Amino acid sequence: MTATTLSTNGHDRSALIPLLQQVQTEKGYVPQEAITEISEQLRVSTSEIFGVLTFYAQFRLKPVGKHMVKICRGTACHVRGAPFIIDAVEEELGLSDGNDTTKDHEFTVEKVACFGACSLAPVMILDEETKGSITPDQARRMIRKAVKAIKAEKAKAEVSNE
Ligand code: FES
Numbered sequence: 001m002t003a004t005t006l007s008t009n010g011h012d013r014s015a016l017i018p019l020l021q022q023v024q025t026e027k028g029y030v031p032q033e034a035i036t037e038i039s040e041q042l043r044v045s046t047s048e049i050f051g052v053l054t055f056y057a058q059f060r061l062k063p064v065g066k067h068m069v070k071i072c073r074g075t076a077c078h079v080r081g082a083p084f085i086i087d088a089v090e091e092e093l094g095l096s097d098g099n100d101t102t103k104d105h106e107f108t109v110e111k112v113a114c115f116g117a118c119s120l121a122p123v124m125i126l127d128e129e130t131k132g133s134i135t136p137d138q139a140r141r142m143i144r145k146a147v148k149a150i151k152a153e154k155a156k157a158e159v160s161n162e
Pocket of ligand 1: 073
């Protein structure tokens with residue numbers, strides 16, 4: 001987000017949501033400095049902007065990991081064991097205390113209301129891979145496989161840098 005980008009939108013308050021969406025698309029989240037900048041540009045209070053950011057689930061206030069793990073916690077998935085999937089994934093990634101992103105910023109776990117694929121419940125998506133009727137063990141295996149692939153990629157990069 002830059003002043004140049006913002007200046008094209010003037011002081012039109014209706015630009016608030018499109019601007020926030022633009023920041024989110026560019027950075028993956030809406031950082032504090034962007035909120036301040038937008039607040040000054042549109043003459044909207046930061047508390048009003050926070051209200052918008054917290055109202056719409058699409059906005060994130062913290063940076064996300066390189067890999068997204070989306071787990072449905074809708075009714076169909078919930079009754080078919082989604083809480084166990086969530087527990088397994090969070091444990092596998094070492095997430096606790098409400099943190100949704102790993103310390104190395106490789107993974108973010110997002111709990112989604114419904115993917116619209118309830119007949120496949122419970123459903124988990126890791127990046128581009130969707131898995132329905134997933135069990136906690138399968139969820140753990142998906143995570144381990146991704147972690148292994150990331151480690152292999154890093155090792156390859158280190159070798160090529162030597
Ligand atoms: S409730 Fe999980 S996909 Fe609909």
